[in-house]
Amino acid sequence: MAKTGKKARTSPMSLSNDLAKLFEKETRLEMQRSGIKLSYKQLLHPLCAKDGVNQLDLVNLTGLKAPTVSITLRSMETDGLVTRKNDEKDSRIMRVYITEKGRETDKKIRAVISKTEKLFHSALTPEEKEQLATLLYKIKQGLGNTAVSAEEEPAE
Numbered sequence: 627m628a629k630t631g632k633k634a635r636t637s638p639m640s641l642s643n644d645l646a647k648l649f650e651k652e653t654r655l656e657m658q659r660s661g662i663k664l665s666y667k668q669l670l671h672p673l674c675a676k677d678g679v680n681q682l683d684l685v686n687l688t689g690l691k692a693p694t695v696s697i698t699l700r701s702m703e704t705d706g707l708v709t710r711k712n713d714e715k716d717s718r719i720m721r722v723y724i725t726e727k728g729r730e731t732d733k734k735i736r737a738v739i740s741k742t743e744k745l746f747h748s749a750l751t752p753e754e755k756e757q758l759a760t761l762l763y764k765i766k767q768g769l770g771n772t773a774v775s776a777e778e779e780p781a782e
Contacts, residue, residue: 642762649746656738662731665698666707670732673708673724680719707731 654664672687679687684695699722702708707728713719747755
């Protein structure tokens with residue numbers, strides 16, 4: 627294929643993938659600067675919304691693998707972000723509770739994400755941000771019936 631002298635445009639999905647990687651990298655770096663482990667984000671958000679869940683509930687809420695949840699919870703407990711206690715009615719069930727330090731860490735994570743979002747949106751007008759959100763939502767809805775979406779329900 628002959629070069630036309632014009633820079634080839636990258637596909638929208640490739641750009642979306644690149645932006646997701648850049649967003650994750652910027653978020654990770656900012657969290658490291660704040661002394662927060664990135665892996666905590668995936669468990670703190672659901673725990674803030676639904677405290678006292680068991681480990682299997684967290685696996686189902688987050689879509690993470692059970693060993694990942696177990697290892698992350700152990701680290702979070704060591705760092706004082708969560709406590710684990712046996713269920714009062716069934717001692718075989720271990721409940722996970724977020725501590726005040728865990729709630730504060732979640733607030734810091736949300737602030738980092740908000741800061742990163744503002745950085746990424748800084749080049750857009752409010753109308754462009756709305757258009758982008760509408761288009762991305764439309765793509766997400768279009769994937770609603772695929773095997774990938776059924777397999778990986780996103781955690782809110």
